[in-house]
Amino acid sequence: MAARLDRITRRAHTLSGLLEEGYAIRAADMPGADDLMMRSYAATGRVFERRAQVIAVHGSRGGAGCTFLATHLARAFAERGRSSVLIDVDPYGGDVETILGITDGADGVHPMSALVDVVDEMTPGGLMDALFTHPAGFGVVVASPPDALSVSPESVCRLVDLAAAASDTVILHTGRALDEVTRSCLRTADVILEVLSLDVPAFRAAVRTGARLAADAVDDRTWFVVNRASRGEVLPADVERVFGRPANAVIPLDGSVPRLQDHGRLLGARSRAARAVARLAAQLLAETDRLAGVA
């Protein structure tokens, strides 16, 4: 007997799947079901095997291109046939839904706060069912609405673990400030993409981030991505001079990005900037293969 179906996955195909497997379904009112569910999950001490590569995208200076990179990377992975989930873990976020043209209250959109609320009751498959699917083929969890209660770093990490058990790639769109939720997301990531624009304030902000994260030991997992690259005084080669290693990717400036973003649309996949993001996705996949080979 299913004591209670996940609040969010009470969907027709969840039910039809159970019927196909031969379960008989009876509707019953069980006032203690929530509590029973929570205790049974706590008792089994849920630990999920991480299947996905978890990639955190972070920009230390506003406007470097954190949201551009996270959204286009999600599309790039989906194009390579990888199941991908993009989660807006920015506690003060909202950019992902704007840039993807997801309207407030759109059907099937569950924000971070709603999913975190039921994370301990959900299965990895249940989470995948609950995700909003972008037309480009990746799942999206939008940021909590401004009036939601704040979420704890632990519950955000549990949601990341759940997504990582159910998909090939999880992309965390992180906030700029190094609050506890953001730090936890950076710590749990397999790779951190630090996005830089080619200007002195962006470089200095990234240096400060590196110093603040020293205790988190994430330096060797941090990749530098130059975005909006164009001819100027600061060059992609300056990344190596300042950070001791070269940029892993250089994404060119494309004048059509701001207008497309204003319309909630992604850049054409054949554009130079989108192809640079696709090459970065390929490098990230190669890194997963390399680590799997070492293990």
Ligand SMILES: Nc1ncnc2c1ncn2[C@@H]1O[C@H](COP(=O)(O)OP(=O)(O)OP(=O)(O)O)[C@@H](O)[C@H]1O
């Ligand atoms: N490769 C690019 N070429 C041209 N414009 C870009 C590119 N990437 C981002 N932009 C533009 O630069 C601006 C900042 O990009 P984005 O919103 O992704 O940055 P962000 O780091 O998320 O900023 P914030 O800190 O404000 O959230 C936007 O107007 C976006 O349209």
Ligand SMILES: [Mg+2]
């Ligand atoms: Mg942003």
